[in-house]
Amino acid sequence: MTDFYQSQRAMRAMRKAAMQRGVVALLDIGTSKIACLVLRFDGSDPMLEAEGVGPLAGQSRFRVIGAATTQSRGVRFGEIDEMKKTESAIRTVVQAAQKMANTRVDHVIACFAGANPRSYGLAGEVEVLDAQAGEQDVARVLAACDMPDIGQGREVLHAHPVNFALDHRSGLSDPRGHVGNRLAVDMHLLTVETSAVQNLIYCIRRSDLELAGVASSSYVSGLSSLVEDEQELGAACIDIGGGATGVSIFMKKHMIFADTVQMGGDSISHDIAVGLQIPLNMAERIKTFHGGVVATGMDDREMIELGGNSGDWEKDRRQISRAELIGIMRPRVEEILEEVRAILDAAGFDHLPSQQVVLTGGASQTPGLDGLAARILGQNVRLGRPLRVQGLPQAATGAGFSSVVGLALSAASPQDEVWDFEIPAERLQGRPIRRAIRWFRENW
Amino acid sequence: MRPLNGEPPMRRAAVQQAGQRRVIIGRKGGRRDPAPSRLAFRLQRLWLTPVVRALTRIGAPIFVVTLGLGLWFGDEGRRADFTQWADDIKLQIQNRPEFRVSALKVEGAGPEVEDAVAALLPVTLPASSFAIDLTGYHDAIARLDAVKDAAVTVRSGTLEVRIAERDPVILWRTPNGVEMLDAGGHRVASLTRRDARPDLPLIAGDGANNAVPEALEILAAAEPLLPKMRGLIRMGERRWDIALADDRRVLLPEKNPARAVERVLTLDGTDDLLSRDFSAIDLRNPERPTVRLSANALEQFQIVTGQILPQKKAPVTQIAATKPDTQKADTPKPAAQKPTAQKPAAQKSRASTPSPSPRPTAKATP
Numbered sequence: 001m002t003d004f005y006q007s008q009r010a011m012r013a014m015r016k017a018a019m020q021r022g023v024v025a026l027l028d029i030g031t032s033k034i035a036c037l038v039l040r041f042d043g044s045d046p047m048l049e050a051e052g053v054g055p056l057a058g059q060s061r062f063r064v065i066g067a068a069t070t071q072s073r074g075v076r077f078g079e080i081d082e083m084k085k086t087e088s089a090i091r092t093v094v095q096a097a098q099k100m101a102n103t104r105v106d107h108v109i110a111c112f113a114g115a116n117p118r119s120y121g122l123a124g125e126v127e128v129l130d131a132q133a134g135e136q137d138v139a140r141v142l143a144a145c146d147m148p149d150i151g152q153g154r155e156v157l158h159a160h161p162v163n164f165a166l167d168h169r170s171g172l173s174d175p176r177g178h179v180g181n182r183l184a185v186d187m188h189l190l191t192v193e194t195s196a197v198q199n200l201i202y203c204i205r206r207s208d209l210e211l212a213g214v215a216s217s218s219y220v221s222g223l224s225s226l227v228e229d230e231q232e233l234g235a236a237c238i239d240i241g242g243g244a245t246g247v248s249i250f251m252k253k254h255m256i257f258a259d260t261v262q263m264g265g266d267s268i269s270h271d272i273a274v275g276l277q278i279p280l281n282m283a284e285r286i287k288t289f290h291g292g293v294v295a296t297g298m299d300d301r302e303m304i305e306l307g308g309n310s311g312d313w314e315k316d317r318r319q320i321s322r323a324e325l326i327g328i329m330r331p332r333v334e335e336i337l338e339e340v341r342a343i344l345d346a347a348g349f350d351h352l353p354s355q356q357v358v359l360t361g362g363a364s365q366t367p368g369l370d371g372l373a374a375r376i377l378g379q380n381v382r383l384g385r386p387l388r389v390q391g392l393p394q395a396a397t398g399a400g401f402s403s404v405v406g407l408a409l410s411a412a413s414p415q416d417e418v419w420d421f422e423i424p425a426e427r428l429q430g431r432p433i434r435r436a437i438r439w440f441r442e443n444w
Numbered sequence: 445m446r447p448l449n450g451e452p453p454m455r456r457a458a459v460q461q462a463g464q465r466r467v468i469i470g471r472k473g474g475r476r477d478p479a480p481s482r483l484a485f486r487l488q489r490l491w492l493t494p495v496v497r498a499l500t501r502i503g504a505p506i507f508v509v510t511l512g513l514g515l516w517f518g519d520e521g522r523r524a525d526f527t528q529w530a531d532d533i534k535l536q537i538q539n540r541p542e543f544r545v546s547a548l549k550v551e552g553a554g555p556e557v558e559d560a561v562a563a564l565l566p567v568t569l570p571a572s573s574f575a576i577d578l579t580g581y582h583d584a585i586a587r588l589d590a591v592k593d594a595a596v597t598v599r600s601g602t603l604e605v606r607i608a609e610r611d612p613v614i615l616w617r618t619p620n621g622v623e624m625l626d627a628g629g630h631r632v633a634s635l636t637r638r639d640a641r642p643d644l645p646l647i648a649g650d651g652a653n654n655a656v657p658e659a660l661e662i663l664a665a666a667e668p669l670l671p672k673m674r675g676l677i678r679m680g681e682r683r684w685d686i687a688l689a690d691d692r693r694v695l696l697p698e699k700n701p702a703r704a705v706e707r708v709l710t711l712d713g714t715d716d717l718l719s720r721d722f723s724a725i726d727l728r729n730p731e732r733p734t735v736r737l738s739a740n741a742l743e744q745f746q747i748v749t750g751q752i753l754p755q756k757k758a759p760v761t762q763i764a765a766t767k768p769d770t771q772k773a774d775t776p777k778p779a780a781q782k783p784t785a786q787k788p789a790a791q792k793s794r795a796s797t798p799s800p801s802p803r804p805t806a807k808a809t810p
Contacts, residue, residue, distance in 0.1 A: 088477060102492070
């Protein structure tokens with residue numbers, strides 16, 4: 001753990017350096033597409049602040065100056081599968097975004113959906129040393145969380161301190177300076193497979209870029225597609241992507257649970273290709289143009305030309321009705337939603353005060369999906385699109401871009417992670433100079 | 445429609461079979477990956493680096509152009525050729541008819557000045573306007589004595605010279621001849637004879653040209669005297685003498701000579717002073733004007749006063765009686781210092797003693 005923990009700290013420092021330089025690239029490595037945004041940070045707009053708009057949760061501080069997407073190569077189920085192809089895809093998209101931004105980008109924050117994420121809720125409790133809780137107390141209580149057995153070959157991707165409690169007062173976001181005796185913390189830990197992260201780091205290093213942060217796609221798409229009261233009161237974000245469907249549950253503006261289903265839009269296309277015996281790209285095209293999940297009588301009469309290049313006239317002139325297509329798609333969509341339902345049930349979603357479910361991601365644009373999802377996931381279902389940010393091109397405002405937009409939001413105003421806090425003094429053994437520096441800083 | 449006779453339809457394919465393989469580029473191979481190669485990616489990133497961009501877009505062209513010009517001009521012959529070529533081009537442009545000056549027009553000048561202006565022109569017309577040094581020409585014209593002010597312009601092929609001439613107001617006799625001077629004392633032209641301009645008054649003496657305004661002031665004051673006057677003489681570059689006919693002089697003081705002239709005129713009006721027989725009226729000391737009698741008058745005076753034997757009768761100068769009145773009107777002074785005309789020669793030394801002037805006030809002309 002300590003190795004990746006250290007590199008997370010290093011990535012935080014890198015992110016700060018990138019913010020100071022003013023330009024950072026965001027990379028969403030998906031199964032069907034790879035999207036890249038180039039952000040420019042130029043401080044808050046004084047004119048906006050004068051008009052009382054305020055910093056808008058950090059959104060007014062950046063502007064999208066470059067955006068590009070490319071078809072993803074070598075990614076399966078949200079994980080990098082073929083390094084060479086993914087690397088070339090990353091180069092393609094970064095080059096296009098750089099060209100649009102007309103600037104060179106050195107730092108990249110990336111997110112991916114796969115790598116089998118697992119959520120853990122941790123709790124820690126310590127006695128406060130002084131009368132007031134200080135930096136060291138926060139560090140100690142974070143260190144006091146009992147580390148679960150996350151398994152071999154897994155790393156901590158996110159570790160959010162969700163809630164601080166001091167004596168009987170709970171729900172503190174920042175306990176520093178508060179007077180109390182016992183400090184407790186609830187922490188949300190998200191672990192992923194090490195190999196996926198290593199592959200990502202390797203691919204980005206190969207493209208001469210520096211990795212300034214890694215995020216889970218479920219988390220960041222929740223950030224961008226849930227509105228503020230949904231994040232506050234509790235909501236689930238279902239990001240139906242190409243190869244994986246991310247589920248994240250937000251409460252009090254913190255992610256408290258995340259998981260993925262290893263199915264998505266590509267599974268639907270695969271079903272169509274198998275069922276109709278047509279190539280995958282044709283299946284994808286038919287799904288995009290004619291797909292749906294609710295069949296009506298009209299759909300029996302609407303015929304879709306399948307076409308083909310086999311030379312056999314009979315095979316090349318086949319036609320199917322739209323009802324048949326829906327008949328192929330609907331079971332798979334239902335299966336995905338059932339899986340999501342199972343995950344939500346396992347996470348205890350029905351205990352939350354608000355039962356809002358937001359569907360986003362590229363496959364959420366399937367017509368009739370919200371009706372089907374309402375049957376399976378509960379009544380409060382809506383389709384979500386990413387928040388609008390400055391300079392985002394019209395082409396990148398669709399539901400498929402919620403994770404990359406959320407990455408922009410989290411890059412502009414990141415939530416505290418464990419590695420943003422100081423290392424507790426007890427852990428600093430063998431580093432006497434650092435301890436001395438810390439002693440001086442605290443006592444002078 | 446394909447012909448029905450047995451020509452094989454794919455003739456060109458048969459020809460190609462002889463030497464080369466035909467490669468079919470179609471969609472079967474799939475779409476090409478648009479990904480850039482690592483080199484292209486790195487080059488583009490390099491190109492997007494601001495320093496590299498600036499160097500390439502500004503630095504490199506400047507370097508290349510400078511280097512090329514430096515190498516090309518490094519050769520002596522090429523440099524000479526280039527200079528020659530540039531000079532030729534310059535000359536061709538200068539010699540175009542648009543820049544030709546074919547006539548000289550002089551305005552506001554007399555014939556002599558006009559001739560002089562034409563003679564001063566450094567080129568022969570027609571000439572290019574680039575060849576005429578207008579400033580130099582203007583300075584040369586302005587250096588002419590008769591020219592007060594000059595303006596030189598080239599307008600539609602004509603060189604126009606507008607001249608303001610100096611007006612001669614006075615003549616100055618020098619050992620070399622007679623000069624005409626303007627009101628400021630500047631030389632206008634020379635005259636061979638004084639008769640050429642009888643209308644102008646005459647002045648003489650060293651440095652007379654430096655005091656022309658003063659001379660004009662005196663002449664204006666002495667207007668009634670003009671018929672009797674021969675001119676003004678500058679004495680010691682300091683003061684003026686009025687030269688009257690018959691070699692008589694009125695010696696004017698250094699300060700305020702016009703007032704002294706008015707005084708003479710007043711005396712003339714009351715005592716008929718100027719029609720008397722004298723050789724000089726000395727007004728240099730305003731407190732004691734002195735009249736120097738001519739030899740003849742002195743003799744008469746001495747006869748009258750009984751100093752010598754009378755030979756013939758002469759009118760006695762009676763100015764002593766009138767003088768104090770005029771003096772009183774002029775400047776009221778104590779009686780001891782009242783100026784008096786020195787009638788007896790014996791009183792000469794006695795009268796001269798209280799005088800502030802070191803000079804003798806009256807002298808008998810031999």
